[in-house]
Amino acid sequence: MTLMAQAEAMLPELVALRRELHQNPEVGLDLPFTQKRVLEALEGLPLEITLGTETTSIVAVLRGAKPGPAVLLRGDMDGLPVEEQTGLDYASKNGNMHACGHDLHTAGLVGAAKLLAAKQDEIAGSVIFMFQPGEEGFNGASVMIKEGVLDAAGERPVAAYGLHVGPGPRGLLATLPGPMLAGSSELHVTVHGRGGHGSMPYGAADPVVALAELVTQLQVMITRKFNVFEPVVISVTRLSAGEAVNVIPPSASLSATVRTVTQTSLDALPGFIEELASGIASAHGCTAEVNFETQYIPTVNDPAETEFAIETLREQFGEDLVQVPPHGVMGSEDFSYVLHEIPGTFYMLSATPDGIDPMSAANHSPLVQFDDAVLSVGAASLAQLALARLAK
Structure with missing residues (x-):
């Protein structure tokens, strides 16, 4: 049998x-x-x-x-x-x-x-x-x-x-x-700026604008830093900033899920994200705090x-x-x-x-x-x- x-x-x-x-x-x-x-x-x-x-x-x-x-x-x-x-x-x-x-x-x-x-x-x-x-x-x-x-x-x-x-x-x-199967990681970025009144953004360092730019530039970074045949997927799934409509908050944050199919990409990605986030934040008079956590390789x-x-x-x-x-x-x-x-x-x-x-x-x-x-x-x-x- x-x-x-x-x-x-x-x-x-x-x-x-x-x-x-x-x-x-x-x-x-x-x-x-x-x-x-x-x-x-x-x-x-x-x-x-x-x-x-x-x-x-x-x-x-x-x-x-x-x-x-x-x-x-x-x-x-x-x-x-x-x-x-x-x-x-x-x-x-x-x-x-x-x-x-x-x-x-x-x-x-x-x-x-x-x-x-x-x-x-x-x-x-x-x-x-x-x-x-x-x-x-x-x-x-x-x-x-x-x-x-x-x-x-x-x-x-x-x-x-x-x-x-x-x-x-x-x-x-x-x-x-x-x-x-891909490796799975989590990305958390907080942009720290200087809060202010929504009517006078020139008196603040707006972290929301910097964060919004980072969301789109993460996708551009992937296409410029990684081989398309070794895919990397970053999906920003959560954004958080302030509570009052007329207040520019002092900080703004995002969270994302990250998928990679090679260990080489997984090893390189945190450094690229840190560089990108810091550069964008600096251009807006802010700083960036990046936390990249690998769950599964x-x-x-x-x-x-x-x-x-x-x-x-x-x-x-x-x-x-x-x-x-x-x-x-x-x-x-x-x-x-x-x-x-x-x-x-x-x-x-x-x-x-x-x-x-x-x-x-x-x-x-x-x-x-x-x-x-x-x-x-x-x-x-x-x-x-x-x-x-x-x-x-």
């Missing part, structure tokens, strides 16, 4: 687990209910289990009957502070929502653990199962790395694999070598490991169901920190239910729905990648 057939056979129990997790989503690094349910689902398997101390993470190691290297498989477990509006009979009951499909990631990784445990006698090496809290802005991956997930098998893995569900034709897999797939993953998945599911898109997307992931340490691949699994327009609601929407029928694909694909890589 193939791995996919075995995964299909266990689909009802994976669906039941996923729906229970979906009804009880937890946010951040502390996921006690989720941790408890995953541990119950793994009970009886020949796994060496370690629990996190700074977070409710689970690291489970399966040691094959034969010596060999280690491979890491990851599934993130946290939800979002979003009020669900799907109307599903298993919709969230606590005001949070698995609006990014991490409930499928978790149940799928449980499925992969069950599939691989059944083949323990055939495995030459070890598999690390990384059940991770805190992907949604809490950088749980770095917490788990600090706590030793990459060394859980006694040696560093030779490869790491993770998947993410998203909108699109159900069961379609996609990945590509190089940048798969770019998620970069190792070329050789990704070509191997594409070949393996196509052998398993067929050419038509495994695609190589022309470019990555500008969303972000903290699996990037795993791939910064270990060569590997992050891939996407389309999971829109039949009869729903994939463009109607995307990840993080209170209306987004994912078909739990793809759990068998998720579990079987992760298990196959581990088996094939260890056999290699």
Whole structure:
């Protein structure tokens, strides 16, 4: 029986687990209910289990009957502070929502653990199962790395694999070598001037005018400082200045989200922004205070490991169901920190239910729905990648 057939056979129990997790989503690094349910689902398997101390993470190691290297498989477990509006009979009951499909990631990784445990006698090496809290802005991956997930098998893995569900034709897999997802940063700039009366701007140093110029010049700076084929995206999403209509305020500020696809761009960007903001502010008799905070670095797939993953998945599911898109997307992931340490691949699994327009609601929407029928694909694909890589 193939791995996919075995995964299909266990689909009802994976669906039941996923729906229970979906009804009880937890946010951040502390996921006690989720941790408890995953541990119950793994009970009886020949796994060496370690629990996190700074977070409710689970690291489970399966040691094959034969010596060999280690491979890491990851599934993130946290939800979002979003009020669900799907109307599903298993919709969230606590005001949070698995609006990014991490409930499928978790149940799928449980499925992969069950599939691989059944083949323990055939495995030459070890598999690390990384059940991770805190992907949604809490950088749980770095917490788990600090706590030793990459060394859980006694040696560093030779490869790491993770998947993410998203909108699109159900069961379609996609990945590509190089940048798969962008790095995510936050930009905060405050321009300090000298307040005054709105009728006499010549008696003030107006920070609003300087800030308005900075908003537009940030976009020009991107086109002049960065290669268009290594995109940088800055979206100013918040402006703040004063309260009274007839008063020029002493300061004005902006906040922006920043996306980069290469570490080179990420390293260079803060300096360029500092130079631009200071120059514009100075021209208006003001000063600028710049705060640039990197949340997640770019998620970069190792070329050789990704070509191997594409070949393996196509052998398993067929050419038509495994695609190589022309470019990555500008969303972000903290699996990037795993791939910064270990060569590997992050891939996407389309999971829109039949009869729903994939463009109607995307990840993080209170209306987004994912078909739990793809759990068998998720579990079987992760298990196959581990088996094939260890056999290699």
